[in-house]
Amino acid sequence: MEVAVKYQVEDLRGASIPGSRMTKILEQLESGQLLSNFTLEYLRKEGFLSLSRYARKEISFPDYLKAAEKEKHQRCSVAEIKALREEAEQTRKREALQARMRREQEIAAAKKRAFDSDPKNIARAKQNELRAKYELSYLGLRSVSL
Numbered sequence: 448m449e450v451a452v453k454y455q456v457e458d459l460r461g462a463s464i465p466g467s468r469m470t471k472i473l474e475q476l477e478s479g480q481l482l483s484n485f486t487l488e489y490l491r492k493e494g495f496l497s498l499s500r501y502a503r504k505e506i507s508f509p510d511y512l513k514a515a516e517k518e519k520h521q522r523c524s525v526a527e528i529k530a531l532r533e534e535a536e537q538t539r540k541r542e543a544l545q546a547r548m549r550r551e552q553e554i555a556a557a558k559k560r561a562f563d564s565d566p567k568n569i570a571r572a573k574q575n576e577l578r579a580k581y582e583l584s585y586l587g588l589r590s591v592s593l
Contacts, residue, residue: 450477454498455515458522476502494518 450473451462461467472490475482482490482502490499497514500506506514562568578584 450474453477455512455519456495456498458519458526472498472502494522 451457451459451470454462454473454476456462456469456473459469461469462473464470468489472482472486475486476498487499487502490496490502495518497506497511497518500514501508501511
């Protein structure tokens with residue numbers, strides 16, 4: 448982690464995980480080893496241009512720190528924008544789910560109102576109320592309470 452702070456990449460998840468690609472690259476830089484062309488290409492592709500330039504000895508460490516500060520700020524800005532987009536997407540999905548649930552509840556309520564207002568069902572409900580009131584079973588016999 449100290450090396451990640453020194454090279455101003457502590458905001459990256461992989462920079463603080465032992466054995467990760469970025470940690471190994473930073474360890475190689477710290478020990479003064481030259482980086483392979485493959486590693487330099489990886490740095491360039493991932494947007495670590497100042498780190499790539501420093502590894503190729505194109506810029507000094509103080510110049511690297513200035514450039515790395517700008518890159519770090521850009522990474523943080525991009526991460527914030529990404530987080531805001533993800534939050535907006537989650538909100539949109541949650542609202543869509545709530546709207547769908549409201550529609551389903553409205554449909555179920557409409558079906559229940561239609562069922563309850565059907566004359567056949569009204570008569571059946573009255574018949575069941577009378578049976579319960581006079582304690583009659585469906586066969587016309589009184590049910591025995593114990």
